[in-house]
Amino acid sequence: MSMHQVQDRTWAVDRYERPATLDEALRILATYGERARIVAGATDLLLEMQRNVRQVDVLVDLSAISGLDEITNHDGTIELGPLVTHRQVVTSDIVASGGLPLAQASLEVGSAQLRNRATVAGNLITASPANDTISALVALGATVTLTSATGSRVVSLDEFYTGVRTTIMSPHEIMTSITFKELTAEWAGMFAKVGLRSAQAISVVHAAIVLERDDSTVTAARIALGSVAPTIVLADAAELLIGSELTEDVITRCAGAAAAEVRPIDDVRATAAYRTEMLEVAVERMLRSLSAGTEAATWPGRTMTLSHGDAPSASVVSVSGSDDIEVTVNGVATRGADGTSVTLLDWIRTNARDTTDALLTGTKEGCAEGECGACTVHMDGQAVLACMVPAAAAHGSAVTTVEGLTSDVDRALEESLVSCGAVQCGYCTPGFVMSASSLIAEHEDLTDAEIRDGLGGNICRCTGYTSIVEALDIAGRVTS
């Protein structure tokens, strides 16, 4: 008999390596080949291991290597290091002004907690056709640098993919850089997606368009379409725009032609027919928006990141399955085993204790796939999903759980949640408290829409959210 697949979600690796230099990381890859895997946020990889999509023996974490988490603009070329997170992208002026499609796509990835950990490079390498940043970067004409112990190669991103979740990357290579040309005045671009809910939606279709115009005549165009084929489609329909103005006639012809190029599938999210149709509608509306110059109209003035800035650089570590790891939990240095086979969530619940020696179980598992936010903790000042962090990745970090919130501001927040009736069954509540604590610390004078944005990664099944939003509204006003 075969066990029901949902009953085995275990994972384990032999080693977790956080080397000091890129050369050392490359040496590990050269040694272990396919059995090693680069991790940054590990948000995709952890799920792949738990669902037995991928078998890995050694995780190689680059976060101790300095300089890999920068976004720069050198003479009109925007470069993202391999550790740049989606949070960094959505708060980067460089990207907002010179690569709007990437900024828009990054804001549509997961929740704020996920964006604090997940990297753009990781999103590219997972190579799911539903991954939002791929269409944005393909439309931006991005190239990626792949580095191995024997040298580097620069590859156009549209030639990087070979199929669903497969790429030309060899197991010995690290994606060390993502670059694209800044969108200057004559250029414009945008990203859009159709999903089944308003936040942390997996794309039904997504698309990005980048145009160059001389006056109003299109002189160059790239249209990248996602979730409609095994890999991102760079549509030939873009040719129809060249030499024309974006008239209604040109727009509808181009959108129709783009839809004719794709061959989507039926899956749990939508039918193939619906995808094709949505692609046409999306391209049409995007072109109209670009024509009207409103492509940035919904880009928020400030983003809700649930973070107090960048995480401190990590220390060099090498953890094997039999080693203890050490995490400072609520100010207490805590040691425990199994860092290479459990998530930070499980590790906290089985190792961290309060002053009465009771285990800290306030951090909850609701979904174990980063969807519900019940496991939200603060890791080095950022709200993260503890179920999406391999415990070893927190080695040397400072983690705060719901039990560790002691400031007056946090106390006022908790009191507000109680007095507003925002606590029913209460199982989601610690996660909401942790997200809300970050949100109130991050911004003053939050609007209801911003509160809902900031809490978009937390699911409550009891309250309907009204009372929770009200509680934050009151707590925010009291403390600001």
Add this chain to the structure above:
Amino acid sequence: MTVGTNVAKRDAWDKVTGAARYPGDIPVPGGLTVKVVFSNEPHARMVSMSTQAALATEGVIDIVTAADIPMNEYGLTMFDQPVLIGVDGTGRSPVPSDVSRWEADSVAVVIAETAEAALAGAGALEIVWEQLPLMPDLATADAPGAPLVHPENGRDSNTYYSYRIRKGDMDAGWAAADIVVEGTYTLPHQEHAYLQPEAAVSYIDDEGRVTVEVAGQWTHEDRAQIAHALELPEEEVRVIYPPIGGAFGGREDMTLQIVMAAASLKLHARGINRPLRCVWNREESIVGHHKRHRAQITTKWGATSDGRIVAVDADAVVDAGAYNYTTNKVMANLHMTLTGPYNVPHVRIDSRAVYTTSVPGGAFRGFGSPQAAFAAESQMNKIALALDMDPIEIRLANALRDGDDSVTQRPMPDGVSIAEVVEELARASSWSTPAPTTTTVASIKTLGAHRSSIRTGRGVACALKNVGFSMGFPERCEATVTLYGEDEIDTAHIAHAGADVGQGAHTAFLQMTAEAVGVDYDKVTGTFSDTATSGDSGSSSASRMTFMAGNSIQGATEEAVKAWIDGDRPAEGHFRFVPPPTEYIDAETGEGLAVIAYGYVAEAVDVAVDIETGHIRVGTVWCAIDVGRAINPQTVKGQVEGAIVQAHGYVLSERLRLDDGKIVNPTFSGYLVPGTKDVPDHIETILLEIPDPLGPWGARGMAEMPFIPYAPAVIAAVHDATGVWFSDFPLTPDRVLAGLKDAQDQR
């Protein structure tokens, strides 16, 4: 006065600081881990199972199989389900234990030192199955000559339960009708998605009782079923509910209770007394417990030209799944609400439940009424449209009133308030003079709303819902109140078994005790949800807990006050509240006094539909609800908002996918419950307080009611916006767009 005030929930501070310990958080020093192994077979006969290799796995302590369950059967309203599937059962139950009828039937319980060892042991079970025919849905299971899911019940088809209503004279009804509207409605599954996945701890307590700490809805029923399956006196079993992470009906039937007790007893017999813990992951939770029922309803309504409903004819077929769970009771509610809250003279209804080899259907907020209301209220809205009548007016013209007979041909319980509720809804929502809607939908991310393709509309629906078990099911609720002090009563204590599933029941108990005794709320303490300390409360379901518990608290307080006057210090009073009995309805005519109390609700919504993408946004929801008396208005409002958002997911986004009876998307990334940005823009709650004659301080049950009219109200609003009636849901964008296209093609 404590009743009627917004005291903060007694347990809220522990929950907000992370101190509350749910079943999976309870420390088990020196404990062992339990893995309940699913069969992974939707329909198959077990030929053999060897536990030899599993028992030899390092770290495995023992394995519980069917052989360890003396009476291998359970079920809340009928024993049709084996506790464990196996070939070595005692054979004492008439239910064959060697057949797996859904993927989450369990075959073994592996007890081990660690989770890893338990999993390894589970993987080492050697089982040989013989495949049996799959009947994963009504189309296959209800087909003539379909193989039987439960041949042991002696029936010749998979239909195993049915009800009828024969009221008035259908010929006379159709003769009086000026118009006839027909409809067929398809109802989907819904997953409870409570945030806390199933978990339990078990041990032998210091008085030798096998004890299970678990999240459930009815401690004493859990205890009774454990005792039945394990053939123990009930006194030797103890069930405790620690904080419960949501329920919504999803914990009314059991998951871990019996197997955890069996595991602790098996080890105890070997002299091992280490506590056990089992925690399910989200996917095990979704695969492993029942759902809101799928159903098919075909119905025909006749009305006079002035809008009087004169005849209702309906056939309902309910997909029970592999086991009954509470299907027969859910179906009774569905059956008795297919005419809505209306006085209809001529009625014929046939409802039946069909076994399939699929996930069982069972209790879920609304308990059959949402399915019936979708059909009934859609019919009402279609008739209003056909007659060019206002949907509020036609409802008032047909509303049940005091003194009217119910559809089961007995007088409605006094305090019928559906007309008042509908009138209040119309007033509060400015139904006759609506403000222009600003509701819109940004269906494509980053693009904002696309004005030219947005259509807006409004819809309304209303409902009634029974309070209490009904249909002759024995009702009772016990409370013990103790008064402390010397000359005057200083403090009071309430002991009650009722489950607080997050709705605030325990806080309401404390408030009602304070009110009954006449002391301040903070002078009352409580001991709750433990079969060792309280009598039977009945379940937290059927919107009954505040209603029944309040009556029991009033009675217990009276007894305690008598003892106090007699000089007892402390003075204890115990009371077992038994409301007026209800009757099972007649098998031929459906006659009977099935219900003794109702709650009434009406809702209006406005929506925006993007007709190019099929996305829908709900703007404002108005909910008028008669709660009789709000014991804690803030908590009541929380139930309204929570129910509406849960119904919002039901009608718009929550789509459970099955393939050959197996759930394809048992995850929160695949099954989409609403998040902060998906919910309606505004929820306006309007509480009416028209006392229920039997309710404590006049309170009615209310926590299910706001769920019920939401789906048909949204469907009506979508019709108002687009001109298209949808007869199935959830209205996912692809389904909406396909529906709009079909309608266009037919024009």
